[in-house]
């Protein structure tokens with residue numbers, strides 16, 4: 001456990017990806033497989049859910065230390081993290097024994113699941129007697145299931161590839177889907193490649209860059225084609241041998257969530273398409289919220305289209321990476337495109353469709369088309385150079401694909417409350433809640449519609465934090481309600497109806513653009529303006 | 540009470556003097572030479588000899604001051620005033636004031652751990668104790684300083700082997716000298732920021748052993764880069780001055796402060812390593828000092844005042860009150876600029892602004 005604690009603290013203490021990779025390589029080399037397996041699980045999002053013992057940690061800590069609850073809460077607010085607060089408050093153990101991580105997981109974390117409060121107390125108290133102060137911090141995080149450390153999947157894969165001496169792509173692929181934290185599963189990650197292992201693997205996705213500068217700088221418009229920029233889930237549809245798979249760009253197998261797509265994908269074996277999964281309504285693609293709703297549904301319904309009524313999932317293909325079992329990525333876009341059109345031309349069912357090209361004569365015409373994309377339910381346009389190959393990852397924009405998104409929505413909103421962030425911003429009120437005026441009644445009242453975290457620089461964050469502390473009108477736990485005086489310009493990507501906020505609306509990717517110190521609160525935008533941004537099909 | 544808070548600081552009517560005033564006054568009794576306790580421009584100072592020495596190198600060498608020997612009372616008005624070591628930094632004192640059989644003690648900043656660079660803390664029995672509370676939360680429990688120094692030296696050794704300059708960020712007077720005394724000079728050359736030179740000389744004259752150091756500047760840069768350790772104030776981070784000492788593999792920043800107990804603070808400072816070393820009492824140090832003094836009334840200042848006062852009242856059943864510091868009473872800052880590092884631990888104390 002101590003070795004894992006050191007790894008956790010070290011990973012947590014650096015921002016350098018190179019250092020994180022080196023630390024993981026070191027750990028995977030030296031730790032027992034059964035422990036390393038858990039680390040892979042934690043860092044790839046396969047950590048166990050909470051054990052339902054979070055509330056108990058505070059109570060037990062109070063009993064152990066004899067501190068009054070108010071004092072605990074003061075400490076919690078200074079530290080910004082419950083796990084760490086409890087670890088700092090407990091008296092150090094007399095003797096710490098160093099148990100392997102997998103033993104701690106089995107006997108002291110997973111053992112908490114499904115037992116009564118008394119048993120939970122016994123297990124936690126016993127853990128405290130064997131763990132040193134820093135390991136207790138990590139232990140509390142494991143107990144709460146909130147284990148998070150800033151390491152990307154890719155970094156884990158890189159470290160594993162280095163340890164195993166195999167291709168990064170192979171490890172990335174082996175990590176897809178659900179990883180079980182056993183020594184055997186860990187060893188399988190490091191195995192030498194087997195001959196048919198590639199069969200269900202997606203190709204690395206080719207990524208687009210945002211347009212920099214003016215669109216005219218791309219040169220003659222005849223060198224380019226344009227498509228809609230779909231607001232869905234990027235995915236590859238892979239048909240090889242007898243199996244049909246759908247892999248998202250997040251390297252997850254999403255086929256089980258979209259059975260109707262898999263069922264409809266009766267394509268010749270040796271075909272790989274790149275495209276976008278969307279939920280299609282009466283008037284075209286629905287917002288990303290609908291997709292999320294679908295993804296969050298644990299068990300997909302049986303593949304009957306009628307179940308979803310008019311709102312079925314579609315796969316909109318925009319590239320062909322493999323046909324007849326041959327890798328077509330080195331061919332120019334135009335050639336891949338015509339193969340794709342020929343392949344899908346014979347199909348009548350539109351569940352697997354093709355992303356139409358948007359014809360345009362010159363850049364100004366295309367700009368006008370782009371401005372109308374909200375009405376078409378897309379995010380803007382994609383520009384692809386006619387002779388470009390299908391690359392790996394992100395390349396220079398002019399060599400490949402360019403996103404030409406519409407400018408985000410913006411709005412002036414009133415700050416009505418905030419709570420401390422986590423991690424390095426634990427002591428600063430950075431999680432802000434915003435509202436707009438509902439003027440349907442007299443007097444007008446503020447209704448919430450967004451929470452936003454980012455966008456201010458450090459000096460502004462600190463200045464705002466001070467303002468929040470001195471202008472608090474009420475406190476609920478860590479949340480402070482403040483005087484509704486400060487106005488911020490927010491940007492967001494989309495909007496839809498939602499019961500999450502009092503306004504009945506929710507926005508996508510809200511972020512703070514700037515602090516409008518020049519604007520009095522009563523001049524902030526109102527609900528009517530916000531509702532006016534709803535797409536016609538989103539009502 | 541013997542001391543009353545005023546706009547200038549704590550005022551003793553019976554003795555005709557201020558304690559640690561924050562504006563120029565005719566007569567100031569000063570606990571120690573940190574900027575949030577010693578203010579330049581007073582008519583006359585009474586303090587320990589070492590405190591006056593440091594004030595002279597930092598403020599003005601013509602400063603009008605009378606040294607007061609440890610434990611030897613002097614008469615001021617109707618009061619008998621004596622100084623007792625506080626263990627915070629070299630020369631730091633608690634001020635004992637006796638008047639009409641009532642004894643009040645102002646601790647100033649203090650710590651209870653052994654420190655070869657400061658006179659050891661002495662318990663002062665009193666009726667009323669005014670204690671600091673910089674780290675007045677039970678989450679603050681200091682590790683053994685010798686373990687911390689071992690870690691600092693091991694980190695330096697590791698950096699030096701990798702061609703990275705080691706930088707320890709710390710307040711220039713007190714903490715910096717404590718760090719210097721704890722560094723293992725056999726690892727490599729040690730460089731100091733110019734602001735450490737004056738205080739260092741006071742320590743050396745007082746017979747405190749510090750390792751040989753170089754003034755970190757253009758001449759010593761080549762010697763210090765890579766294998767050396769540099770001790771400098773946090774304000775030096777990100778300046779061209781500190782960059783010139785980068786080794787072939789750059790430099791690593793370590794922040795040395797009690798605040799480093801909390802991980803969020805460590806990351807917020809964006810330093811590579813945090814070392815928990817404080818010149819203030821931790822929670823247990825505060826509580827045991829209050830108990831040992833035998834005081835029935837306890838005033839709390841400088842830090843988590845409300846929390847500690849409430850705790851002492853509820854748990855130890857003492858009469859408590861909060862003593863204002865200079866930061867309270869002023870309107871909170873509204874500008875975008877962050878407040879100056881207000882304590883000698885180098886991290887602005889946000890809670891204080893509430």
Ligand SMILES: [Zn+2]
Nearest residue numbers: 573627648883
């Ligand atoms: Zn001090």
